[in-house]
Amino acid sequence: MKQEHIDALRHLPIANQDLLIDGQWQPASSGQTLPVVSPIDGQTLCTLAAAGLADVDRAVQAARCSFEQGVWSRMAPAERKKVLHRIADRIEAHHAELAVLGVRDNGTEIAMAWKAEPGSAAGTFRYYAECADKINGEIAPTPDGTLGLIHKEPVGVVAAIVPWNFPLMIGAWKIAPALAAGNSVVLKPSEDASLSLLRLAQLCLDAGLPAGVLNVVTGTGAVTGDALARHMDVDILAFTGSGPVGRLLLKASAESNLKRVYLELGGKSPNIVFDDAPDLAHAAKVSAMGIYRNSGQVCVAGSRLLVQRSVHDEFVERLQKIAANLRVGDPLDVMTDIGAVCSRAQLSRNQKAVHTAREQGARWRVGGEVIAPVAGGFYMTPALFDGVTPDMTLAREEVFGPVLAVLPFDDEAEAVRLANDTTYGLASAVWTGNLSRAHRMVRAIKAGLVHVNTYGGPDITVPLGGVRQSGNGHDKSMHAMDKYLDLKTAWIQL
Numbered sequence: 001m002k003q004e005h006i007d008a009l010r011h012l013p014i015a016n017q018d019l020l021i022d023g024q025w026q027p028a029s030s031g032q033t034l035p036v037v038s039p040i041d042g043q044t045l046c047t048l049a050a051a052g053l054a055d056v057d058r059a060v061q062a063a064r065c066s067f068e069q070g071v072w073s074r075m076a077p078a079e080r081k082k083v084l085h086r087i088a089d090r091i092e093a094h095h096a097e098l099a100v101l102g103v104r105d106n107g108t109e110i111a112m113a114w115k116a117e118p119g120s121a122a123g124t125f126r127y128y129a130e131c132a133d134k135i136n137g138e139i140a141p142t143p144d145g146t147l148g149l150i151h152k153e154p155v156g157v158v159a160a161i162v163p164w165n166f167p168l169m170i171g172a173w174k175i176a177p178a179l180a181a182g183n184s185v186v187l188k189p190s191e192d193a194s195l196s197l198l199r200l201a202q203l204c205l206d207a208g209l210p211a212g213v214l215n216v217v218t219g220t221g222a223v224t225g226d227a228l229a230r231h232m233d234v235d236i237l238a239f240t241g242s243g244p245v246g247r248l249l250l251k252a253s254a255e256s257n258l259k260r261v262y263l264e265l266g267g268k269s270p271n272i273v274f275d276d277a278p279d280l281a282h283a284a285k286v287s288a289m290g291i292y293r294n295s296g297q298v299c300v301a302g303s304r305l306l307v308q309r310s311v312h313d314e315f316v317e318r319l320q321k322i323a324a325n326l327r328v329g330d331p332l333d334v335m336t337d338i339g340a341v342c343s344r345a346q347l348s349r350n351q352k353a354v355h356t357a358r359e360q361g362a363r364w365r366v367g368g369e370v371i372a373p374v375a376g377g378f379y380m381t382p383a384l385f386d387g388v389t390p391d392m393t394l395a396r397e398e399v400f401g402p403v404l405a406v407l408p409f410d411d412e413a414e415a416v417r418l419a420n421d422t423t424y425g426l427a428s429a430v431w432t433g434n435l436s437r438a439h440r441m442v443r444a445i446k447a448g449l450v451h452v453n454t455y456g457g458p459d460i461t462v463p464l465g466g467v468r469q470s471g472n473g474h475d476k477s478m479h480a481m482d483k484y485l486d487l488k489t490a491w492i493q494l
């Protein structure tokens with residue numbers, strides 16, 4: 001990643017964007033569009049087609065048609081695998097272009113986006129390419145004279161609705177296993193970060209994915225997303241986003257065709273530091289990035305820091321220094337630690353969280369100011385509050401911004417009680433040099449992911465999913481394939 005390569009791409013003009021339906025790029029039938037505003041400087045980059053009911057219906061029909069014709073669903077798995085590898089090749093060949101395009105759209109610092117976006121998306125396509133020809137059925141242990149076969153079949157039409165943070169990575173987590181299993185897909189990116197996924201769709205066509213197998217409808221959640229969620233011919237809705245929208249999707253499914261709904265939602269993840277942590281300086285550095293990277297717009301962000309009282313003051317002072325020294329600035333500068341907040345609306349939500357924390361009596365230590373390192377852009381310095389109590393809004397509600405709440409605890413039992421005192425259950429971390437304590441905590445914490453002596457970085461080989469109100473189902477790993485396959489029994493009299 002070199003600054004001159006990034007600078008060569010940062011001002012390229014971006015064409016107005018169409019919908020991809022049945023292999024054809026086309027405007028919305030109503031002609032309506034939405035502006036794409038860059039959080040770097042508040043300038044409009046281009047427009048997105050705003051798909052209405054008729055467009056969504058055509059996209060679902062194209063997906064259904066390709067599925068029933070078998071152009072992909074009945075293609076030899078080894079051939080599907082080759083196409084998925086070719087998609088990964090193309091992502092790698094366009095790595096810099098995809099990374100810079102995504103950052104112009106959503107403001108993630110380039111150092112992070114470089115790895116987490118095209119880098120991870122290519123790896124995800126390769127991982128699931130290798131799954132495509134390893135979907136074995138089963139033979140059940142039936143009595144003599146009968147044969148019970150368990151087939152694994154693609155389900156049909158998968159609608160994937162994804163958020164604006166890490167769109168390529170999260171989009172790939174849904175598209176790649178759904179395609180590897182033989183399904184057809186209709187993708188709905190976030191209206192705040194569609195550009196890199198639209199580019200990915202073209203790369204998929206270039207790699208030989210047949211027309212209609214991947215369709216992309218852009219637009220607002222309330223119109224385009226809702227139309228997909230209520231469509232009678234969508235079999236599966238795979239969603240990553242907020243809890244309130246997750247609830248709407250369950251309702252839409254209940255009121256339409258009972259499509260399966262898989263939800264990957266938010267969190268208020270506890271990051272627990274014991275006084276026997278092997279290296280407090282390292283723990284502070286990693287914990288700071290566990291909440292502040294990508295301006296806190298990370299579903300697994302360690303936004304509730306629980307620190308054992310004996311090391312509390314020392315640890316908070318370390319964090320305060322780190323937060324104060326993080327460089328917030330132009331996300332396309334390779335030296336920037338933290339880029340822009342994705343939208344003006346998210347910046348206002350972050351500010352509201354900071355004001356509420358102050359009003360409710362949390363102790364402000366540093367940050368939380370709106371700044372303008374690039375004129376017109378949306379930026380906020382990383383904020384740290386200690387003296388947070390479990391009843392405060394900052395301890396209970398996800399901000400999805402760079403705001404860290406610190407709560408003290410006395411012993412292991414209190415740490416567990418505080419950690420689980422939440423409606424969420426997405427991620428968590430434990431810092432300790434005591435191996436037995438680490439394993440006890442892994443069992444006691446109610447979350448889909450427990451880091452030990454680190455924060456962030458689990459790769460594609462392990463599942464990501466929440467418990468409680470953080471969702472159901474899993475992205476990543478072989479387990480994600482289960483979401484996109486149906487089991488069919490053949491019961492045979494011999």
Ligand code: NAD
Nearest residue numbers: 162163164189190221222225226241242245264265266299
């Ligand atoms: P969001 O819920 O506002 O939007 C997500 C997607 O849903 C967007 O594409 C949006 O257009 C669409 N949408 C909005 N309203 C809709 C409706 N009524 N019907 C259908 N679709 C609709 O979330 P966001 O602000 O884009 O992302 C932030 C949230 O995502 C946070 O809560 C974060 O924790 C969560 N998230 C979770 C994970 C995970 O893996 N668990 C990963 C990333 C983000």
